[in-house]
Amino acid sequence: MSAEAIIAELAKKARIAARTLSTATGAERKSALEVIAQAIESRSAEILAANEIDMQNARKEQMHPQMQDRLLLTAERIKGIAGGARQVAALADPLGITLRESTLPNGLHLQQVSVPFGVIGMVYEARPNVTVDAAVILLMSGNAALLRGSSTARNSNEILVNVMRDALRTTKISPEVIQLVPSEDRATTKALLTARGKVDLVIPRGSAALIRMVVDESTVPTIETGAGVCHVYIDEFADIQKALPILINSKTHRPSVCNAAETLLVHKAIAPTFLPMALKALSDAGVILHTDATAQKVAEKFNIAATIATDENWSTEYGVLEMNVGVVDSVDAAADHIAQYGTNHTEAIVTEDKAAAARFIALSDCAAVMVNTSTRFTDGEQMGFGAEIGISNQKLHARGPMGLEAMTTTTWIVTGTGQIRS
Amino acid sequence: MSAEAIIAELAKKARIAARTLSTATGAERKSALEVIAQAIESRSAEILAANEIDMQNARKEQMHPQMQDRLLLTAERIKGIAGGARQVAALADPLGITLRESTLPNGLHLQQVSVPFGVIGMVYEARPNVTVDAAVILLMSGNAALLRGSSTARNSNEILVNVMRDALRTTKISPEVIQLVPSEDRATTKALLTARGKVDLVIPRGSAALIRMVVDESTVPTIETGAGVCHVYIDEFADIQKALPILINSKTHRPSVCNAAETLLVHKAIAPTFLPMALKALSDAGVILHTDATAQKVAEKFNIAATIATDENWSTEYGVLEMNVGVVDSVDAAADHIAQYGTNHTEAIVTEDKAAAARFIALSDCAAVMVNTSTRFTDGEQMGFGAEIGISNQKLHARGPMGLEAMTTTTWIVTGTGQIRS
Structure with missing residues (x-):
């Protein structure tokens, strides 16, 4: 299957599954995060074993020690990841907030309400904790996640995504809201960046080179994070x-x-x-x-x-x-x-x-x-956001540290009693 | 001079001039719009004469009658354009609005405040009224404008920009905040779309083909307007x-x-x-x-x-x-x-x-x-926005009809008394 076909299929599954999020209550999304946190803790041994395979490969390929440290998971770090999910669950629900409201002279009632984007792609580098951090922020803000991590963290990312998906099977939310994009082939990144209409937003996290590549090659809207002089x-x-x-x-x-x-x-x-x-x-x-x-x-x-x-x-x-x-x-x-x-x-x-x-x-x-x-x-x-998916270094949409709120867009709900335009 | 050099120069002038907007008060920006409205009315004859040249060319080239109608300016339509500027001047100032505010436990005071983007490019088709409509919305929201209209409306756009710039000479706001991008050469559009770091945002208005081209070719962030099934x-x-x-x-x-x-x-x-x-x-x-x-x-x-x-x-x-x-x-x-x-x-x-x-x-x-x-x-x-620069058909940043508010971004102002991170 071509990289484009792989992404199209993952995005389609994610889009359909996202409906289980957009129709879920805030309490249901929060309890799903708690279930995920528990699963991460209880399956800690499996996660460490998978991470050890990535670490062995990293040592074999003489990865820079600093990069190895980023890749490494420990029992302590896994606890931290689960704790992060609980922290997100404790935040205020960002969905369904009425941002503006008015009644027009013709009687139409206008409400601008926060809603999820739909399907969001994350492109990131070695650190496997991003896999969970991003997934829980996106899930809490009602978005399905297409996660494209580094191939060096492949085994860690696979087990983390499996643990989260398995956990969701016990909830009303479809496990398909979390999709791991295969990282063996670089072509999947390119396909993700050009899946216009299938993916609503791509957020890169990592080196300046990665971010530049994403911004340059993407036809999907992106939020640039990073560079700070x-x-x-x-x-x-x-x-x-x-x-x-x-x-x-x-x-x-x-x-x-x-x-x-x-x-x-x-x-x-x-x-x-x-x-x-x-x-x-x-x-x-x-x-x-x-x-x-x-x-x-x-x-x-x-x-x-x-x-x-x-x-x-x-x-x-x-x-x-x-x-x-x-x-x-x-x-x-x-x-x-x-x-x-x-x-x-x-x-x-x-x-x-x-x-x-x-x-x-x-x-x-x-x-x-x-x-x-x-x-x-x-x-x-x-700054008290409780969680951060990155720091936006662009002016469009969100600027500065991005929490749950930045992962929402809006819709106008216009309610009438039969008004037409004359 | 290459198209890239032309855009770089116009964007640089616009960026410097934009400071006269970001430091101007709302009252100063409003009175600048009134001066523009008066100038458009009082120089109506010049505007009509320039438009007549565009119309002659359009007739010579057998432009579609519907397109000719879009290109045509009349005394009535010019009055409407001036009236539109006054309508924007009557709206609430979108700048300096505190959107979020809090004081952290460490005493830091946080304010999220609305600020201009800086330099915004508009790419649009035949209708010369867009030249003024866009310029006044951007000016009122504190942004410098790079206007890339159609070459078929060249003479109309030139006189309208000259009238607005001349009007600004009597104010504290630099006339350089309004720049007309030469439309003889298609390369200027491409250069505008790739002037990353020089131009903060590009908004296309026009046919589906124009919008698609802008979205595909731009490395500058864009807001897609348009298509509605x-x-x-x-x-x-x-x-x-x-x-x-x-x-x-x-x-x-x-x-x-x-x-x-x-x-x-x-x-x-x-x-x-x-x-x-x-x-x-x-x-x-x-x-x-x-x-x-x-x-x-x-x-x-x-x-x-x-x-x-x-x-x-x-x-x-x-x-x-x-x-x-x-x-x-x-x-x-x-x-x-x-x-x-x-x-x-x-x-x-x-x-x-x-x-x-x-x-x-x-x-x-x-x-x-x-x-x-x-x-x-x-x-x-x-919907009561008073003015509209277009209808966003994307989820990033603004969604739906875009008024003055959509042409602003935000900055965080963090005020302390010497706090450092530990």
Whole structure:
């Protein structure tokens, strides 16, 4: 069977099964998640055994240790996965919410109501926990899931999907709402991305290369997640006691993730005080520095190693302990720099001046602006969403951390008593 | 200059100019629209003269009379265009609305606020009024506009854009927020659709072929507008007094538009009473009929001409006085038919039974469900939006009629007092 035929068949099964979700109550969807959580816990041994096969292959193929760690499941991690499903079940039902409502002069009653998308494809990389995390978020938001994980996690993903499907057999919800897309052949990804009309939405999660490929090749609507060249701007009127911890936290707390900062911009008026301590603190934390000419002079004066930042540096999402440092003349100049090099993800300003913060917000064009706090807070769990399917880095539909609500669309229900247009 | 370079330059100018919108108040944007409306009225003669050149070319090239009518501007139509701008100015400002707000246990204050997209491209066909309609909606929602109209309306579009830009020169808003994309060369459309990162969103308006091309070729996010194979389902418990006018209105009121109905489905229990009068009324209204075997028998009995509907018939958006008619066993069977042949636009049910209506709504997967009213009400103006940039026929972002609100995205503003992640 061709990859297109495989996807068409899975999508068709998923579409039909999705009706058991769109007609299920919130309580029924919640209890299905609890059944899934229990099954994952009780079949932990099977899951670990399957994962061990993937790990053996990974070791044989000398997979990078960091990637091996992502692939690895442990009893503890499996408990965490089950706990995640329970956490989603505890959230407010995102379906059937009336978003807008009005009665027109002709008596027609309008309601805009949240409804599921239908069939959503996920394309992701090594981590097998995404298989369950994504499935439960999609199920709770009424969507059938087409899961295309990595072939390196094949055995782990297969058992996890089987466990979830078996669990659903005891509920009113069809097990066919969760479909694992075969990962042996790369062609299934391409087929998923072009299954227009059969799949309603595709969300990629993984490396920048994966996301770019999905966005470029997809004719199905996508939500781009990922890339973050985030900035921390220390304003003229910053409180230095706040500025330094925010900077260090933004850069070093978890440098590999998209909401970590890559560039520090400092207002020239505060630079003489702030830059020496900032450069020293970053350097002490093991951060490799790339500076503009002004910051370079400060670094030299204090014997801190730093190379001159190139255009490539300013544009790079390092993902490691490496940072660019520049000095700017004003809030507007900081915004100009960010407009040129940023990726519209998260930008932070540290200032005690409300007008400066307002100007920075108005000139920023990003998913989240942080005022006197760390860029690391652009995160569904930190922001109280309870669950996150990813962080949208596009403007269409959902922007920023996406929880259950972002996995719904709307429909208009127009109720009349025979009105016609004249 | 290559088409890519032209678009890059226009988009860059637009992006910079858009800052004069994102920092303008709602009152400033509203008064800019009033200035535009006045300029359109006072320079009516120039606009008519330019349009006459387009009309001469159209006549020379023997353009279809219906297309010529779309291209034509009259003093009356120009007044209507200016009036449309004033109508948009009278609407509530869609920017700066707080959509969600909360304070986290760690003291961080979260606000999700509506903000503009930035730079939006419109790709459309002959009608020059779209040039102004789109520009004013985008301006009011804080977005710069890249307008790619048809080359057949070139002179009309040029003068309309010049009039709007000249008008903006007297305001705080940069005239560069409105950019006309040269239409002599088809390559500019392709360049617009692939200006990823430079253009935030592209909206096509026009024929199904244009929309399909935009959706297929674009790497910039798009909102698909258009195609509607809409159904009217007459339930077992329909009030026939309502059903007949709703059917006739849905099909014949304006058959060329996307919210016109193409297929009538009738519950078998009501078919003996309803079908004869429905077929006769449709036939009397000049509607060509395509029926399933059951409806065919009724048509024959009453000497009403009808061919057997093929799969192609059931899938066709006629856009003219032509309709499919079928008999179904249940609400679920109607929903199955609609799932197979519909385009997720607008579906109507006529019933006095609330359970049947609820079931139909739950099984429908469309932008709007009409209960006891005409499909023709899926329309921004009819629904009280005051203005409409198009009807979204996709699930991502906005679904159904799109007014000012649909032309905004959101940003999260997170305000702290030095919080960092631990």
